[in-house]
Amino acid sequence: MKKLFNFFKNEQEKNPANVAKERLKVIVAHERRQRNQPDYLQDLQRDLMLVIQKYVEIEADNVQVQLDSEGNYSVLELNVTLPN
Amino acid sequence: MAKIIVVTSGKGGVGKTTTSAAFSMGLAMRGYKTVVIDFDIGLRNLDIVMDCERRVVYDFVNVIQGDANLRQALIKDKRCENLFILAASQTKEKEALTLEGVGAVLNELSQDFDFIICDSPAGIEQGAFTAMYYADEAIIVTNPEVSSVRDSDRMLGILQSKSQRAQEGLDSVKENLLITRYDPDRVAKGEMMSIEDVEDILGVKNIGVIPESESVLKASNQGHPVIMDKNSDAGMAYDDMIARFLGETRPLRFIERKGLLKRIFS
């Protein structure tokens, strides 16, 4: 029974509409984060990635740069996910 | 004072012009004095869908540049006396749509009309920008498809940050999601995203769902906004959408998969 259930579940998860929805969630979340951020952040992110790539193999989406303003100062947050 | 509504999407070919034509005709048929403006400079289309392509003497850019006044450029619809069309220019440079120029024209129209419908071009360049800038409300036309939804989200971001209302800190532009070219059979088969999927991702509720329908092509071939085809599914869905826009509550129609018998015999 569980097998049958999983079979249906997998079928559902893989159907084109669900694939579309999952991809969109990621794209949209990413693009919303980039909105209202200064233009140089994207260049900064690329340069940082190129530096890190000298030492570790990473891909573009392993490096996230975000600028948050809190009161009268801003915090530049750098998130790098390294492979194991 | 007129209410200004932009029909926009980011992506091309999703149904903005079809919607602008149906929406403006529907409002006018209900007695509201309505003008619909084509912002697609260089690629005008609205005049064809509205069957007035041979009656364009002066266009939007002529008015902005002072070559003609509004009275000379507005085309009165032959079927509905409350409806007027301002055609896009076929030849002029896109830069002709300046914010100041567009603002002045909208301001003048505002004195005489109840609704001003701005049919936005695709993209996020000057035409789309000026079309959305002065809007009080937006109809975001979206197909249940990845690139269309993504572009709609982009457009929502622009409305929320770059519109006059955003820039001047006024109440934000009211967002209405219109899902078009919806195919219930393909949704049932899991090939197409559902209404809920699209609403979830965009975080906006729908004001209507227009089914994929042959009646749209038929209507545009004849130059009749599809809402005039009162027996067509798309025409009725547009009528529902306008009723909701004006505050009525109506359930969604034409979103169910056709019955088995209908599927066999259609």
Ligand SMILES: Nc1ncnc2c1ncn2[C@@H]1O[C@H](COP(=O)(O)OP(=O)(O)O)[C@@H](O)[C@H]1O
């Ligand atoms: N609900 C619908 N069903 C079938 N075809 C449609 C529908 N809505 C739009 N179309 C067709 O899609 C094409 C693009 O529509 P249009 O309104 O010109 O889009 P846009 O202005 O967004 O570029 C046209 O050929 C139109 O007839």
Ligand SMILES: [Mg+2]
């Ligand atoms: Mg168009």
